[in-house]
Amino acid sequence: MEILSRLLDGDRRAVARLMSMAENDSPGAKKALAELYPHTGNAHIIGITGPPGSGKSTLVDKLALFYRTKGKTVGIIAVDPTSPFTGGALLGDRIRMNEVALDKEVFIRSMGTRGHLGGLALKTGDLVKILDAFGKDIILVETVGAGQSEVEVVKTAHTTVIVEVPGMGDDIQAIKAGILEIGDIFVINKSDMEGADETSRELDAMLDMNPENSGWRPPIIQTIANSNIGVDEVVEAMDQHMEHLKSTGNYHKRIKARTRVELMEIIRDNIHSYLIESGQDEKFDSLVDMIVNGELDPYTAAEEFVKPIKE
């Protein structure tokens, strides 16, 4: 496909176009992604999540800049509706200018979260793969940490960074608990605010109780992203995490886990599209009629419909 060869040749517009195709499920998108797939697998994919107001976007901005000084190319995917990167997605604003937005070697893409329910992780994964094939060394995926969908998104990352701010209080503990297992690195941003050390200690205690860390103890790093303080430490931790993955065989395990999630997502999406098509279908329609007429219940009907795949 022409768009693919243009993308592999470094054409940024081809990247943007293929991303739009993937996001909109345009005809040809799946085929292009399938052909692009063999060119992926080289980027370090980093998921960055945390509550609104934790300064994730600033951190992402500074991380990208720091990677650039090290000569790495960077891609950013922001799926956070509260992020300045995605301002456009929710409110119709134009994307606000960030420092990295001026750097040609940094490719920034924002994704709206609306209308993607369930498929958000899949779409994010598609965009990640496009940037990966495009040759970006580092891909930062920024999501707002507020629920299941973010957890799904970070499952597609090699390294997951959880951003907190000092003293978030009791009602955040519940969210922390849910997100604790998925964090490879914890950042306490805005650490000049009161309570940074206490939040670090609390987090540390929670990590102590967390049994599953497969030889990697998630570091807790205090940053003031605004003033560029601690950003280098975060990058170092991310590099170390990748080294850890590779040296322990956990890399392969994580790739396999990611692939599993991804394959499930694509299958689900595939079936979803098929269902929407078959909504117009006679077979589906006759099942609906039988249910409406009281001849069949929908649970039995669904069982009938799915049977072929199970055989």
Add this chain to the structure above:
Amino acid sequence: MEILSRLLDGDRRAVARLMSMAENDSPGAKKALAELYPHTGNAHIIGITGPPGSGKSTLVDKLALFYRTKGKTVGIIAVDPTSPFTGGALLGDRIRMNEVALDKEVFIRSMGTRGHLGGLALKTGDLVKILDAFGKDIILVETVGAGQSEVEVVKTAHTTVIVEVPGMGDDIQAIKAGILEIGDIFVINKSDMEGADETSRELDAMLDMNPENSGWRPPIIQTIANSNIGVDEVVEAMDQHMEHLKSTGNYHKRIKARTRVELMEIIRDNIHSYLIESGQDEKFDSLVDMIVNGELDPYTAAEEFVKPIKE
């Protein structure tokens, strides 16, 4: 099943238990729901949605009370994490007391939205059917109007009520636009606040531009639910909407549309469960291995996996 006959005999504990089974996908839940299905179809199902702070829960409370004075039995399902009904679901609080909570003929159930991503509409539909079979005349489903999932939830209702408050400003317009097509009745609650008439006029103008209303012009009703003002009018509008559905043949159309959505949801859930099982499966596993080893891309693998269902 014993639980079914107890439910049909009016045992509230059987209702609660079956709801928990359905929510948790317990063994036997699907079978029970299939057997219960023929007993459904008698309730008037009303979806009530709107932004946090619009006073939905108070309105739901007052609507239920008003229906009770008319001798109707009522079920309430609250899937709104900001609702006092669902306080327990998010923050671990106990359910705060509402007026109707003291009435034995009103069955209230709250649902957490976490962990239900994608399946929320399905689970809500299951709970609705349980209350329907239990013999409730009116079922009020309260959701917070913030996105796709709520739209999915209200698709399972006969009548959809959108609650707004006066003067919500520009950033709410976008949300309004998305929700406009699904509203059968619009309520401006807290209409003693400044700007109620203006918001009504704006909404009215927006409805004028909305082409699809199939013979039903959604009324706009100003209420002060707190003081029980306008609640009777809302109930009257809901009754009229049901009469309209029945007298025009739109009832059958809506039932068919609902059944279609529902069947798709159940099929999707079914396949989801199957996928999770087959994640342990050799066939699935060998596909994952082939992808990890670069012998196959996940898009082609998904195609292979889904093929049998399409034949």
